[in-house]
Amino acid sequence: MSNYQKTIGIEVHVELKTKEKLFSPSINYYGNLANTNCNIIDLGYPGVLPTLNREALDLAIKGATVLNCNIREKMHFDRKNYFYPDNPKNFQITEERTPIGYEGYVEIDDDGVKKKIEILEMHIEEDTCKSIHSKERTLLDFNRAGVPLVEIVTKPCMHTSREAVLYLEKLRELLLYAGVSDCKIEEGSMRCDANISISKDDNLGVKVEVKNIGSITNVGLAIDYEAKRQEELLEKGEKLHEETRRYDAKLNKTILMRVKETGNDYRYFPEPDIPYVILTKEHIKKVQEDIPVLAHVRREKYLKAGISLLNSNKLIANKDLSDYLEEFQDINLKTASNLLLGDISAYLNKNNKSIFDTKLTKDKFSLIVKKLDDSLISNKNFKDIVVDVMERDIDIDSLLKEKGIENVVDDKLVLDIINKVLNDNEKVVSDYLGGNERSLKFLMGQVMKESHGSVNPKIANDLLIKELDKRK
Amino acid sequence: MSNYLDLDIKEIHELLVNKKIKPIDLVEESFKRINDNELNAFITLDYEGAKKRALELENMEVPTDNLLFGIPIAIKDNIMVKDLKCTCASHILENFVSIYDASVVELIKDLGMIIIGKTNMDEFAMGSTSETSYFKAPINPWNKNKVPGGSSGGSAVSVAARFTPLALGSDTGGSIRQPASFNGIVGMKPTYGRVSRFGLVAFASSLDQIGPMTRNVYENALLLNAISKGDPKDLTSFETDEDFTRLIGKDIKDMKIAIPNYFVSDVVDKDVLEVFNKVIEMLASKGCKIDYVDVNHIDKAAILYQIIAMGEASSNLARFDGIRYGLSLKEDTLEDLYKKTRTSGFGREVKRRIMVGSYILSGENAKIYYNKALQIRDDLKKSFEKIFEDYDLILGPTSSRVAYDVNINHDDPLRSFMDDILVMHANMGGFPSMSLPMGFIDELPIGMQIMGKGFSEAKIYQLGSFIEKELNLNLKVGAR
Numbered sequence: 001m002s003n004y005q006k007t008i009g010i011e012v013h014v015e016l017k018t019k020e021k022l023f024s025p026s027i028n029y030y031g032n033l034a035n036t037n038c039n040i041i042d043l044g045y046p047g048v049l050p051t052l053n054r055e056a057l058d059l060a061i062k063g064a065t066v067l068n069c070n071i072r073e074k075m076h077f078d079r080k081n082y083f084y085p086d087n088p089k090n091f092q093i094t095e096e097r098t099p100i101g102y103e104g105y106v107e108i109d110d111d112g113v114k115k116k117i118e119i120l121e122m123h124i125e126e127d128t129c130k131s132i133h134s135k136e137r138t139l140l141d142f143n144r145a146g147v148p149l150v151e152i153v154t155k156p157c158m159h160t161s162r163e164a165v166l167y168l169e170k171l172r173e174l175l176l177y178a179g180v181s182d183c184k185i186e187e188g189s190m191r192c193d194a195n196i197s198i199s200k201d202d203n204l205g206v207k208v209e210v211k212n213i214g215s216i217t218n219v220g221l222a223i224d225y226e227a228k229r230q231e232e233l234l235e236k237g238e239k240l241h242e243e244t245r246r247y248d249a250k251l252n253k254t255i256l257m258r259v260k261e262t263g264n265d266y267r268y269f270p271e272p273d274i275p276y277v278i279l280t281k282e283h284i285k286k287v288q289e290d291i292p293v294l295a296h297v298r299r300e301k302y303l304k305a306g307i308s309l310l311n312s313n314k315l316i317a318n319k320d321l322s323d324y325l326e327e328f329q330d331i332n333l334k335t336a337s338n339l340l341l342g343d344i345s346a347y348l349n350k351n352n353k354s355i356f357d358t359k360l361t362k363d364k365f366s367l368i369v370k371k372l373d374d375s376l377i378s379n380k381n382f383k384d385i386v387v388d389v390m391e392r393d394i395d396i397d398s399l400l401k402e403k404g405i406e407n408v409v410d411d412k413l414v415l416d417i418i419n420k421v422l423n424d425n426e427k428v429v430s431d432y433l434g435g436n437e438r439s440l441k442f443l444m445g446q447v448m449k450e451s452h453g454s455v456n457p458k459i460a461n462d463l464l465i466k467e468l469d470k471r472k
Numbered sequence: 473m474s475n476y477l478d479l480d481i482k483e484i485h486e487l488l489v490n491k492k493i494k495p496i497d498l499v500e501e502s503f504k505r506i507n508d509n510e511l512n513a514f515i516t517l518d519y520e521g522a523k524k525r526a527l528e529l530e531n532m533e534v535p536t537d538n539l540l541f542g543i544p545i546a547i548k549d550n551i552m553v554k555d556l557k558c559t560c561a562s563h564i565l566e567n568f569v570s571i572y573d574a575s576v577v578e579l580i581k582d583l584g585m586i587i588i589g590k591t592n593m594d595e596f597a598m599g600s601t602s603e604t605s606y607f608k609a610p611i612n613p614w615n616k617n618k619v620p621g622g623s624s625g626g627s628a629v630s631v632a633a634r635f636t637p638l639a640l641g642s643d644t645g646g647s648i649r650q651p652a653s654f655n656g657i658v659g660m661k662p663t664y665g666r667v668s669r670f671g672l673v674a675f676a677s678s679l680d681q682i683g684p685m686t687r688n689v690y691e692n693a694l695l696l697n698a699i700s701k702g703d704p705k706d707l708t709s710f711e712t713d714e715d716f717t718r719l720i721g722k723d724i725k726d727m728k729i730a731i732p733n734y735f736v737s738d739v740v741d742k743d744v745l746e747v748f749n750k751v752i753e754m755l756a757s758k759g760c761k762i763d764y765v766d767v768n769h770i771d772k773a774a775i776l777y778q779i780i781a782m783g784e785a786s787s788n789l790a791r792f793d794g795i796r797y798g799l800s801l802k803e804d805t806l807e808d809l810y811k812k813t814r815t816s817g818f819g820r821e822v823k824r825r826i827m828v829g830s831y832i833l834s835g836e837n838a839k840i841y842y843n844k845a846l847q848i849r850d851d852l853k854k855s856f857e858k859i860f861e862d863y864d865l866i867l868g869p870t871s872s873r874v875a876y877d878v879n880i881n882h883d884d885p886l887r888s889f890m891d892d893i894l895v896m897h898a899n900m901g902g903f904p905s906m907s908l909p910m911g912f913i914d915e916l917p918i919g920m921q922i923m924g925k926g927f928s929e930a931k932i933y934q935l936g937s938f939i940e941k942e943l944n945l946n947l948k949v950g951a952r
Contacts, residue, residue: 040572044791046565046673047552047574049706081787081833083810090790267833269783269842272678274707 004198004234006227007205008164009156010219012171013149014181015127015189016059022126022148023050023093023274029143030187034132038142044088049273056148057100057277060124061287063150063180064101066294067119067171072100073279077124077271085138086129088145096268099123100150106174108166117167118155125149130188144188150180156195156204161220161227168192168216176319177295185215192219196226198234205230206240210254213247222247226254298322305333314341321345324355327362335369342379343386358390367396375458378448381405405454411463414455418467421446433472440464477501477544477634478948481691484637485539495526495542495586502544502588506635512610513629515549516557517589525586532584540698541584546630546639549590550597551682552671553577556587560673561605562595564792564799564817574671575706576640576682576699583698588636591626595819596789597647597675599623600891603878604821612654613949614916618875621651621891627685628655633949638695639685644675645777645899646870646892648683649907649921653870656909656917656947658692658936659685661895663926664902665710666696668703674788676781679899687947689908689937693717696929712927719934725759727935728863734770735868735894747911748869748920754942763863768855769848773896776852779832779845780900786829792817853901860925865935868894870907870919895921904929908936909945917947 018028024041041048064071075098079091101122108115127147132139152171158164172183172190183190192213197205210226213219225247230240245254295316302312315322321340328336340355348355368389371377377400382389388399421443422429432439447460476484476498487493499522506514522544529542547553550560552570554577559565573581580587594604602625603609612620613633620629624641628651631639641648643661652659660683667682674680684695693716702711731752736745756762794800794813801812818826832841859866871891898905903923910920920939922932 043796045572045797046558046560046568046791047550047570047572047671049670049708051705051707079787081790083790083793085793085795085806088791088796090793091787265835267787267830267838269787269833269838270846272676272708272784273674 002227002231004200004205004227004231006159006161006223007156007197007199008158008161008223009195010154010158010164010167011193011195012152012168013127013191013193014063014152014175014183016056016063016148016150017179017181018053018055018059018148020053020055021146022053022056022124024146025051026146028147030184030189032143034139034141034143036143038145042088042142042145044090050093050271052274052277053148056124057279058287059148059180060100060122060150061279061284062178062291063152063175064104064122065288065291066174066178066180067101067104067106067122067152069101069104069119069122071279071284072098072102073281073284074098074276075100075279076276077274078268079271080125081267084128085140086131086145088129088142092126092128093271093274094125095123096266097270106167106170108163108170110162110166115163117163118157120153120155122150122152125151156197156207161223164194164223165216165220168219172216173295173316177293177298177316178291182319192216194219194223194226196223196230198227198230207242208240208254209244209260210247211244211257214249218247218249221249221252222254225252229254293326298326302333302337305337307334307337311337311341318345320354320356324365328366331366331369332373335372336365339365339369339372339382343383344390347386347390353390359393360390364389364396371396375456377405378453378457380453411459414451414460414463415467417450417455418447418460418464421450422467422471429468429471432468440468443468474501477505477637480688481539481543481637481694484543485534485541488534488542489536495529495584496523498542498544499523499526499586499588502635505633506588506630509613509633509635510611511613511629511633512592512608513626513633513635514546514589515559515561515592515605515607515626518556518587521556522586522588529584529586535584538583539694540638543585543638544588544636545580545585546588546591546627546636547577547580548593548624548627548639548641550593550642550673550675551577551590551640552673553587553590556590558590558673559606560596561593561602561607562818562822563606564813566606566799568798572671575668575701575703577671579699579701580640585638585698588630591624591630591639593626594623594647595822596673596785597623597642597644597680598785598821598825600646600650601878602626602651604819606819609878612875614656615875617877618916619654619878621654621871621875623647623651624659624685625651628652628657628659631655631657631685631687632947634687637687637691640682640695640699641685642672642675642680642682643899644679644681644781646895648685649870649895649905649919650891652685652907653909653919654875654917656919656945656949657685657687658689658906658908658940659683659919660692660696660906660929660932661898661904662696662700662929663710663904664899665708666700666712666904666927666929668701668706668709670703670705674784676784677788678784679777679781681899689906689933689940690717690720692906692936693720693929693933710927714930716930716933719930720937722934724755724935724938726761727759727865728761728763729755729935730763730765730859730863730866731868732767732770732859732866733764734767736764739872739890739893740869741873743913744869744871744873744918747913747918751910751920751939751943752867755939758938758942765859765863767859769852770855770897772848772852773900774890774893776845776849776900777892777896778828779841780849782825782829783832783842783845784829786826786833789818789822789826849900852897856897856901856903857925864924864931865928866923868921868923869910870895870921874913874916874918898923902926904932906932906936908940909947910939910943911945917945 078096099121104119199205601619602622627639632655648659905923907919
């Protein structure tokens, strides 16, 4: 067993969900054709000046608030100077000296043990271009240039990969639910870097940075791999160097990118084109009051409605589904959640869609939930019609009729089916009459099978018991 | 050939309103004068564009309340005019064509002024002789062996030689006022934020300001009326709405004037001081109250300028890297592309300033130099503001000397900063300051500056116009 202690600090970049970019009126939207969301400001043309997107400031206030940070009332932006093709002006506008949020924390719950992960600071900055490397060329997509980011930096206060993972999950949940960011790691709107060092005593060891890890799970794997790598080197008597590495998920390895040069010189100085930003106490309060209901409130509501903890967490993590559910006042949450997490999620994942981009109107969904609750349709029925429900402008009753899975509510027809089943299964019937309750379930199954699932299960069940009683 | 361009703008306007002349007549005369005099005032001329615009204006009613309608104007080549080259007098932007209009250019076009071309200047506005231009340096119309000053040398020459009645310059540490002084014209550096900088290629963002260069004070106020407007695209601009001509002609009796002792010390040539002192005597005799004052930190402006302007310039000019626009010398590695493009693209003075600026911001130096300079700049601003509590305006010579021989600054990069030691304070404090002609030394014009507190341009014009009237100098080249 290792007698080294890991020390971990996490830096997260999160894209703010604003309509426009941080310093220009270009659209902030992921997924459009390359270089369509950019103007002369994003391209760093000569003569252009930055404006300041107030919506980004407000989202940063919300972010700082849910991370329990102090919020700075007077701040300025700074220029970070370095040459790189993805950096159009060859300086990045950031908040080096006056981060908007500072000294906060995120509380994690590690199997009932609560721990506060300390946040050093949260600052606002602009994103760079996206570089696309193809063979010998590098292409630049300026759609991302100038997208507002916040960078959230923890103190080196975590000691296990599990803590780091729990921190990131909680951080994501908090920012997602405050409406700060959509926190999609796969689209790059949340990017995680981990600083890892190991030591046998209280002094911190040599810090290695692992950059741009592709998922929260991988952050845990990367930390464990990196700590083990460092330990092996130290045990061999080798010296560690401050360096930047990346994590290769396929190989489950960290790979050297560059050795840190002594004192990176970014020639910071205050951005002269943006005057000091003053946030009044009243404004901060107003923005804070506007923070939407947070995840834990929803989670409590779900648990109270009888949804399992696992399913509650799944709903929370899939904010679109949870938001969708919020639109309903009187609905059986449990039935609704089963539907959302079952066939509907399967459909959405398969088609890579958001629930808000389907034809599942509020009216349709509440009718389906009601019909399921009243046993007017079965889960199997829904599975058969889910694609039509999601893709077509058709009301549920017409759809059921069209698909021929209208429920048989005619008692006479149901009775015929029941009696056929009873006649075909005399042995089971006598078992039931002899007191074997489980036989009822079998017979009911046969009735559903015989009717191809088209009878109302509740009505059929009542009739079945009545018919059996007659045979006593 | 007619000589409409020697008339006052009011007179030209009358002729236009009464349909005695058309805008095209002014355009033709302007280009004739430019072509007849080889003064290298322009880097780019837009004859076709100007003609086209003049013909468009012909079909419009001349608005009687817009004196600037149809008047030719020259634009310094660091201000963006859509579809025209914007070279900043640099090899690195030699073939760069602007795809947008600067905010001031939009205003100028909207008011029906006609853009004749883009004027010569020091490369990226760095210099005070216009000799750092990548192109053939502009020539002082008063004496072809003398520099026209800089960096807005081409704009000053265009107005002094009566090519255009109006020009725009930019002033980071005297670049409008010093060439105005050397060319016998009026140049105003407005209050920082009075005129939008959107579309002005940044040199030192916290000091840069666009301003009007004209033949007389009244026309200067008119042009400032046209270009001063709050701009949502420039967060450092202010929305103000005033008529800068409104105090012109008002009595200046009892006006309180301060003259910093430094402005009349031995940093200024004796013959310049003689001319200046005569003007002060005249003002005293007309009832102005004049005091000589000490101003804290006043001797430090040149040092502050070198630190702040070069620090900011090193960052502002980083975008010229050969990747997106401008000169690009393709090489195998990224680093070589940067190196080769920038080494070849920038001239000596620009490279010198980028190097010094990078050094000043580097590591601990930022604290020792840049941050310290910002503090002293703040103190300097406050000490001037204290003077403005008791005085209406501050007066001094514009330049420590009259226009000097060409090619003498080349071996001494510090020498050119000395030209501007009397005018940089206005940039440091964001104050408005205007240079206007105060006399002649050996047949060369020399200017004086009037500086006021923030947003006091109207008062500066009031006193400036009074001095102009009293001195009644003949400022037409060759007419003396």
